[in-house]
Amino acid sequence: MTAVDRLIERVDELVTDRPMAVIVAFLVVSLVAAGGLAGITTSAGADQFTQDIPAQQALDDIDEEFESSIGGSATSAQVIVSDDNVLSRGALVRILETQHRLESRSTLRVSSTSSHADAIARQIDPTAETAGERRDAVAEATPSELRAAIAAADESGAVAPQVSVDYNPTAQQAGASIVGITYDVPDAATTARVTELQTRSVEVVDTVPGNDAGENAILFGDGVLQSEITALLTDTAIIVFPAALILILVFLVFAYRDPIDMGIGLSALLLSLLWTFGFMGYAGIPFSDSLITVFPLLLAVGIDFGIHIVNRYREERGEGRGITDAMRTTTDQLLIAFLLVTITTVFGLVSNVASPFEPNRDFGIVAAAGIVFTLVIFGIYLPAAKVLVDRWRERLPIPEFGTSPLGMGGSRLGTLLHVGVDLSRIAPVVVVAVVLIGGAAGGAYGTGVNTEFSEEAFFPDEDRLETYSNLPEPFAPAEYTFLDVLTLFEEEFEQDFVGSVTLYVDQSVRDDDALELIDRTTRNPPDTFETTDERRAASTSVVTVIDDHAATDPEFREVVERNDRLGTGVPDRNVDEVYDALLDSSAEGQARGYIAEDRGSARIDYTIRPGVDNSEAVADVRALAERTPLEAVPTGDLVVNEAVIDRLTDSAIRSLLVAFALTAVFLAVSYAYLEGKAVYGLLNLVPVLVTVGLLVGTMRLLDIPLTPINAPILSVSIGLGVDYTVHFVHRFVDEFKAGHSIDEALDITIAGTGGALTGSMLTTVTGLGVLWLAVIPLLRDFGVLLALGVLYAYLASILLVPSLVVVWDRYGDRVGLGLDGNLRGSASDRTQ
Structure with a gap:
């Protein structure tokens, strides 16, 4: 036996x-x-599958080190504000009041907020340090002062990136804007903790007169996203498990x-x-x-x-x-x-x-x-x-x-x-x-x-959600905002999350040749990259921020020309002096998105041509990272995916x-x-x-x-x-x-x-x-x-x-x- x-x-x-x-x-x-x-x-969600991927680690570093992120970090969120005109006095006051309440509620652990309204208010009162003070400055400004402040903020490049694509600088009008929120939480903070903070932030946003959370003021961040994906799991379980049990019982009756x-x-x-x-x-x-x-x-x-x-x-x-x-x-x-x-x-x-x-x-x-x-x-x-x-x-x-x-x-x-x-x-x-x-x-x-x-692969389409919404409780799914947010980003801000790739420069950019090397990455671009009239890659980096600001600020232009020995328009000596002047100017907000506070890293965004195959674009940015002398890591949602x-x-x-x-x-x-x-x-x-x-x-x-x-x-x-x-x-x-x-x-x-x-x-x-x-x-x-x-x-x-x-x-x-x-x-x- x-x-x-x-x-x-x-x-x-x-x-x-x-x-x-x-x-x-x-x-x-x-x-x-x-x-x-x-x-x-x-x-739940796509983050489960991106762990230990170098491109994702670089993306996380960007979210932590720069003031504007690519995919949205776990410690940041955005409020999408809609209005007849987000540049009107009433809308600006409402936005700044929203920022003020978020920053003032200590239990929310909001370290900072940002918006186009900030830049406009600073033009009116450069000494206004808090969102509340900036709100008062806008509320008390005369119509001519407000128009002049909006024009000055627009010239500095602080308005267009944060408002919708229908922005008309002449009429000073736009239908939507983004308010950025950064939370002061430890790196080890759990997703549940971040979700809790962002959920409570929605409640605060809703207390501001004129805001209707989920309608004309939608807060969206990784915490909210994870919460909604978890809710999708729950809704799926509520629908699937009873249906499975009922059908199984029918066939078990037949079998037994x-x-x-x-x-x-x-x-x-x-x-x-x-x-x-x-x-x-x-x-x-x-x-x-x-x-x-x-x-x-x-x-x-x-x-x-x-x-x-x-x-x-x-x-x-x-x-x-x-x-x-x-x-x-x-x-x-x-x-x-x-x-x-x-x-x-x-x-x-x-x-x-x-x-x-x-x-x-x-x-x-x-x-x-x-x-x-x-x-x-x-x-x-x-x-x-x-x-x-x-x-x-x-x-x-x-x-x-x-x-x-x-x-x-x-x-x-x-x-x-x-x-x-x-x-x-x-x-x-x-x-x-x-x-x-x-x-x-x-x-x-x-x-x-x-x-x-x-990330979108985890979301149901609107028709499916609408079908399930007709089910009786408790089978009807919860109300989800992610589809509305995706639509707003794509239609109002022309952000589809996969239209660009990024190089994360993981080294100090304080050497004399640092800006020249960054600029060199835009020369002779591959076919998958969008190009400019000068046959350069359509890109955004600290170099382009310097170039744009120099075009509108004579004093800063003089600093750039003084430190441009080769006459290329790109500073090649005393770059720290150039950074200091840039960060002391009205272009500080833009610059913070492309150079780290300690100047130990930088970021270069490249626009991808429409209709390009994803794998080809990723292969090109990976090849670019290989051949540049910079210590660069290709990243962005496209690369991670x-x-x-x-x-x-x-x-x-x-x-x-x-x-x-x-x-x-x-x-x-x-x-x-x-x-x-x-x-x-x-x-x-x-x-x-x-x-x-x-x-x-x-x-x-x-x-x-x-x-x-x-x-x-x-x-x-x-x-x-x-x-x-x-x-x-x-x-x-x-x-x-x-x-x-x-x-x-x-x-x-x-x-x-x-x-x-x-x-x-x-x-x-x-x-x-x-x-x-x-x-x-x-x-x-x-x-x-x-x-x-x-x-x-x-x-x-x-x-x-x-x-x-x-x-x-x-x-x-x-x-x-x-x-x-x-x-x-x-x-x-x-x-x-």
Whole structure:
């Protein structure tokens, strides 16, 4: 007796001899697991996938060191103010009053605010230090003083960058402006803390007369964004989980046809989820977008195990065996299959630990732990509960309901399931060839699948939100501002977040040649960069700020010319003197956006030509960073997103290869150890390869891009695919070894296991496919792919495996890999 046999024998004894003790033990462990639920935190959004990327680190440094950021740092926010004219006295006073209240509320920890109204007020009263003083200066100015102040601020370049593109300097009119907010919080401040500060800031903004928060004064920052993405997760869970449970219940009724058996199955599912999420809490793994898919995944595997246990047990009971003998036969056969399924599925999940993305690594760890918990619960708890209930049924007047196995006898389902076996007797070679060619074609076609990553990818479109807004409470989603903000940025300020790339100069810029080197990066620009009339890259840097200010300020122009030995218009000596003069001028605000306070770093923004391919633009700015003598790091949202996409493809392929290699070796070794035939393990892998090929091809066909959320789909599909083939092949091997011919073994397998596979497939596809209802598009796509992966795996098991077995038996001996020469059935003697 092998160690596996001894383990299963021990489980048999516990399940049939001490079922009540088993149930009590599992309930005690569940109480302990429940304690971990309180420790679960949340994490959402694109930031999860940009950690440890040099371009993102440079972006964070820019957000910290410069007064104007690119992507918006965690410690900053913007208030988008709309008005008939944000340059009117009333609007300027309202904006400055907003700044005053934000700065005055100490609990908000606002270190500074900025706006075009600041620059205008300083022109009126250069001594006004606070927002309140500047508000008073604007309120008390005469109309002519105010017009002159706006003109002077416009000349200094302090108005246009902070107001909407409809700005008319002659009429002194614009419809919207941005108020910048910087929070004084430690670097280690949690996202929750920043979110709290920004949420409370919204309340303060709303107290200002004339402001209507969310309408004409919208506060937006990373904290608010993370809060809304977290709310998206909640809204998705509220919609998806009940829908999944309802649909699963419908199919469980079909599969079990007995309310007591269904209750046992549901209790096992709940324990699996409780143990898994309790593990998350104890392990300190946050609940993220990726982990929401663990819920339907565990339901899928748990339902599969539960239906197989009950179906096989009913099959044995139908042959006249008692409760103990029937359950022992059931667990003897199925626990090995469950163990094979669990380990191979775990390989597919754990392969994600090789992913460069922390959420995907967390997904792999949590899902793998959940699958192991599912094995233990459905392999021990559920059989023990079934034994205990059936013994009570024998003693108590409890009515019997549906007790026949699915797909048995002459039922319509049984006839339909037999198609694959019938085809294996008619044209097995044709079936194998057609399915393999189809899988290969799907895989080849799928190599052209697109990859995608951006913050916007986490947001639903307006039509979808509008559809869900018609649902009754609590299913109607929350009110979100991010779509309005994106529209405002794109339409009012012409900011699309991906229209430029940046070089972060990570070195001191105080040397005499520093400004010359910065200017040199704009010469001979690549084709992807927008250019000026002088065939230079359209860019913004401290050099362009110096040049623009020198054109309007004669005194500053004299400083520049005095320190320009080469006559190029770019200072090449005493650059500190130039910086001092610049920062003491009205152009200080602009300069602070392109040179750090300690002058230890600088920033250069390049505009990208419209319609340029993102990857080409990123390649060009990376090449520019390589060839410049400056210590420069390419960054910006475009560069960060492209870096994630590069990692994404490598991650998906690496995880797929690791999962397949581990699964192939394990199955071959396992069947060699258990059955003396490694070939059985290889038979399991062929349908899995077909499933992966079809799934990749479907992704491209349905225009579903590869994203960080669905990147694990390929490796996970191996585990889910093996689930179905292992059950089929393992049952076939048992019947084949028992002395049946191949034809007979296939008939028994499809009649006994085919029904369980069908019930499992229907509930699993429904449970996973319900993610299509998710508010977040990425989760919707992942759910669709998981459901299709299960469907393909099921069809491959039912249609391909019978013909594959016959073909392998027919031709395997020629290479010394036949199934078993002594037990060959008539199928091997038939000719096509």
